[in-house]
Amino acid sequence: MRDPVEFLFNVRDPEGAVRDAAEATMREVVGRHTVDDVLTDAKDKIQLEAQETLQAILDAYKTGVSIEYVKLQDVYPPAQVIDAFRDVASAREDRERLKNEAEAYANDVLPKARGEAKKLVNEAQAYRESQIQRAQGDAARFLALLKEYRRARDVTRKRLYLDAMRDILSNAKLVLAEPQKGAGVVPLLPLGSWNTGEKN
Numbered sequence: 547m548r549d550p551v552e553f554l555f556n557v558r559d560p561e562g563a564v565r566d567a568a569e570a571t572m573r574e575v576v577g578r579h580t581v582d583d584v585l586t587d588a589k590d591k592i593q594l595e596a597q598e599t600l601q602a603i604l605d606a607y608k609t610g611v612s613i614e615y616v617k618l619q620d621v622y623p624p625a626q627v628i629d630a631f632r633d634v635a636s637a638r639e640d641r642e643r644l645k646n647e648a649e650a651y652a653n654d655v656l657p658k659a660r661g662e663a664k665k666l667v668n669e670a671q672a673y674r675e676s677q678i679q680r681a682q683g684d685a686a687r688f689l690a691l692l693k694e695y696r697r698a699r700d701v702t703r704k705r706l707y708l709d710a711m712r713d714i715l716s717n718a719k720l721v722l723a724e725p726q727k728g729a730g731v732v733p734l735l736p737l738g739s740w741n742t743g744e745k746n
Contacts, residue, residue: 552610563609568616571600581623585631589618 557563575596576584584592596616604611623631695702 548612549610552608556608556610560609560611563607564604564611567603568600571596571603575599585621593618
């Protein structure tokens, strides 16, 4: 009670006046906000606005009453629309759950994808470097051969020919016999495996 004189002499029914002013105040304050605010997020803000508005009304009527605080305890939608509100609340919970699941999936997949992409980039760069080094090595060998070829053409040409023949014949299953020395020898050849390409 702020002013006992006003409380005793200016208002016939102080409790009824406070109740009527409180109901009018709540209708006005709640009407300025969305239902979601009233049911969830903005209760503190609404309580403060209601306290200030109610105090202004009671002061205007000189009731002598002081409002210490307004507290919204249980806020329910009207009975006619309670099922719709439950559906909305359920949809909001589903939205939050799906959002959390999507964020968890993104937090799982994105690092893996980034890691895989980095691995592929690193492999491509390593392959590029190996190809460059191989090409540089081939070019250096060719230039060295060219230098030797210019100095001694016949020797270099013969060496290249012999190297090529060695590479080709080192994997061949072939036996060469001189006609004079091998005249009395009957070779045992695995003709079946020669025809099919099998190796002994």
